[in-house]
Amino acid sequence: xxxxxxxxxxxxxxxxxxxxxxxxxxxxxxxxxxxxxxxxxxxxxxxxxxxxxxxxxxxxxxxxxxxxxxxxxxxxxxxxxxxxxxxxxxxxxxxxxxxxxxxxxxxxxxxxxxxxxxxxxxxxxxxxxxxxxxxxxxxxxxxxxxxxxxxxxxxxxxxxxxxxxxxxxxxxxxxxxxxxxxxxxxxxxxxxxxxxxxxxxxxxxxxxxxxxxxxxxxxxxxxxxxxxxxxxxxxxxxxxxxxxxxxxxxxxxxxxxxxxxxxx
Amino acid sequence: xxxxxxxxxxxxxxxxxxxxxxxxxxxxxxxxxxxxxxxxxxxxxxxxxxxxxxxxxxxxxxxxxxxxxxxxxxxxxxxxxxxxxxxxxxxxxxxxxxxxxxxxxxxxxxxxxxxxxxxxxxxxxxxxxxxxxxxxxxxxxxxxxxxxxxxxxxxxxxxxxxxxxxxxxxxxxxxxxxxxxxxxxxxxxxxxxxxxxxxxxxxxxxxxxxxxxxxxxxxxxxxxxxxxxxxxxx
Amino acid sequence: xxxxxxxxxxxxxxxxxxxxxxxxxxxxxxxxxxxxxxxxxxxxxxxxxxxxxxxxxxxxxxxxxxxxxxxxxxxxxxxxxxxxxxxxxxxxxxxxxxxxxxxxxxxxxxxxxxxxxxxxxxxxxxxxxxxxxxxxxxxxxxxxxxxxxxxxxxxxxxxxxxxxxxxxxxxxxxxxxxxxxxxxxxxxxxxxxxxxxxxxxxxxxxxxxxxxxxxxxxxxxxxxxxxxxxxxxx
Numbered sequence: 001x002x003x004x005x006x007x008x009x010x011x012x013x014x015x016x017x018x019x020x021x022x023x024x025x026x027x028x029x030x031x032x033x034x035x036x037x038x039x040x041x042x043x044x045x046x047x048x049x050x051x052x053x054x055x056x057x058x059x060x061x062x063x064x065x066x067x068x069x070x071x072x073x074x075x076x077x078x079x080x081x082x083x084x085x086x087x088x089x090x091x092x093x094x095x096x097x098x099x100x101x102x103x104x105x106x107x108x109x110x111x112x113x114x115x116x117x118x119x120x121x122x123x124x125x126x127x128x129x130x131x132x133x134x135x136x137x138x139x140x141x142x143x144x145x146x147x148x149x150x151x152x153x154x155x156x157x158x159x160x161x162x163x164x165x166x167x168x169x170x171x172x173x174x175x176x177x178x179x180x181x182x183x184x185x186x187x188x189x190x191x192x193x194x195x196x197x198x199x200x201x202x203x204x205x206x207x208x209x210x211x212x213x214x215x216x217x218x219x220x221x222x223x224x225x226x227x228x229x230x231x232x233x234x235x236x237x238x239x240x241x242x243x244x245x246x247x248x249x250x251x252x253x254x255x256x257x258x259x260x261x262x263x264x
Numbered sequence: 265x266x267x268x269x270x271x272x273x274x275x276x277x278x279x280x281x282x283x284x285x286x287x288x289x290x291x292x293x294x295x296x297x298x299x300x301x302x303x304x305x306x307x308x309x310x311x312x313x314x315x316x317x318x319x320x321x322x323x324x325x326x327x328x329x330x331x332x333x334x335x336x337x338x339x340x341x342x343x344x345x346x347x348x349x350x351x352x353x354x355x356x357x358x359x360x361x362x363x364x365x366x367x368x369x370x371x372x373x374x375x376x377x378x379x380x381x382x383x384x385x386x387x388x389x390x391x392x393x394x395x396x397x398x399x400x401x402x403x404x405x406x407x408x409x410x411x412x413x414x415x416x417x418x419x420x421x422x423x424x425x426x427x428x429x430x431x432x433x434x435x436x437x438x439x440x441x442x443x444x445x446x447x448x449x450x451x452x453x454x455x456x457x458x459x460x461x462x463x464x465x466x467x468x469x470x471x472x473x474x475x476x477x478x479x480x481x482x483x484x485x486x487x488x489x490x491x492x493x494x495x496x497x498x
Numbered sequence: 499x500x501x502x503x504x505x506x507x508x509x510x511x512x513x514x515x516x517x518x519x520x521x522x523x524x525x526x527x528x529x530x531x532x533x534x535x536x537x538x539x540x541x542x543x544x545x546x547x548x549x550x551x552x553x554x555x556x557x558x559x560x561x562x563x564x565x566x567x568x569x570x571x572x573x574x575x576x577x578x579x580x581x582x583x584x585x586x587x588x589x590x591x592x593x594x595x596x597x598x599x600x601x602x603x604x605x606x607x608x609x610x611x612x613x614x615x616x617x618x619x620x621x622x623x624x625x626x627x628x629x630x631x632x633x634x635x636x637x638x639x640x641x642x643x644x645x646x647x648x649x650x651x652x653x654x655x656x657x658x659x660x661x662x663x664x665x666x667x668x669x670x671x672x673x674x675x676x677x678x679x680x681x682x683x684x685x686x687x688x689x690x691x692x693x694x695x696x697x698x699x700x701x702x703x704x705x706x707x708x709x710x711x712x713x714x715x716x717x718x719x720x721x722x723x724x725x726x727x728x729x730x731x732x
Contacts, residue, residue, distance in 0.1 A: 027643055124602060162415070312589030314607070
């Protein structure tokens, strides 16, 4: 499956991933409103369901999400970087309050409109074009002064607009490192042969793209049952061990001691 | 008037059946001699509304079904309306046409109607209307689903307005049953074109002139690439 | 006149069926006491015909131009018609809507109309559609991202439906290229509005100062809680 067809069901959008990108580019979806984490979670769910990792789509996905993340951070920080970073809880609350009040107003106005609409129930209008005799008259008189020449160039312009292909997402602002998943897989396996290690060790001095691809390689190894990994706390160290049941199917206990035992 | 007389004859129970209806004659009488008709009976009111809304003549059977009244009662209601809408009394007349009844404007008002409809209404086209008209002009005949695919959003309302203004018209059906549109003579006149060959060459506005494919194909491809907001909506 | 009464009895139970058929009552009055309305003045007849023919509301100016009469005379003719088409008198009513006058069916005839045309007058309005419509009505021209920002959730599908139903239309592009929307005459027609000024001031729905204070308090507490959690994370 191409990553383009990944079905998303998010707060601000539901539909395929490629449509989401298009809408963001056309500014019909505000990137600032989009929780990118939800997009990533949707992709992980999708991986879970499929039960296998297609490395090509995975790479494509990482690149696109990274691009979106960077775009979004630029949007959020543009112009007022300092202020945004130092926003006080009071300010944030005021801003939120203004938004909530706006939403409430229009929800109430919507109620009013719904009432008006219901009040007009049963009122129908005649939607019948004028009889042909009168329409012929229109044509007849149209070439006179009454017609008013319209500019046919208007039509050419419209076609020009419609021929316009949307820009493809520009990734030029991202340094494109060619990091292959195969290479990172080999790297991880090399480390595994020596026993447990931390993710930080595995990606020491690497750039962000390499870190991301290494994480994918790690996911792949996990799927294949070659590694176990754990992260005791959020943003903490990720400890990676050779898969326990590869060595000893009954050895379920994991942890540093166990890992050391194996390493020893 | 002979049809109307027949209506009455077929509905003997109405008070009008006894008097020969001759609105023409009555119009010459002082108002005091008319039956008081300001309050139209409920069934006649309903029949009046149905005739007003329908673009096609309605038969007594159809009217009876819709109003859930007897056909005799419907004919009586029609007789009441025939009297009220007798020629020369109002701007609208009730006519029997093609086995049914229909409301039509009185011929005496035709000059004013012609002036009304020949007025260039809303001098400018909305962007949606201009796009829809351009697609029809360059690709005709073209179906509504195709227009929607190219524009990425529904063109129904724009197409209806263009139809209303006599700039496009229906041109049969596609093999899949969708209505096809083409431009009208009115369109050519309004845009000062002798014929369709005089439509401006789009090369001037073509953003990717190097593309070789046929215009229709390119428009459809671009429309779909733009993402068919329609896809998200459906 | 008893036959007429019977006609009424056969009609479906519209709200008007309850009233005694007044034709009977009126017949007892000397006809001279009625306003003499059978003879509609020529100008009113013509205006009536134009209103009948046009699917869009017509303004006094347009009517004056088409009838080649003065605007004052047209307004007088409209007053005559307004009397004749006063609600409840006929199956058709004269309404001032969407910046002009238009004829519409009387709501009491809706059941029969639905049976005849076998479709409801208009689909219902979902809450999302109503909210989107309210935002467009008050803020027009307004872009889809703005609508989304205010609603907090996507308005794409609601906006597409409203476009489809002709309640909103495109109104050019914002400086960032997003399509702008505005409401249509169709919106005014379907919501019984003469013009947009008839919408109540949006400030009418502002929460009371107490409610605002309470909201602010709640937000502040939530903000502090989040701020604390963030500090712990970093």
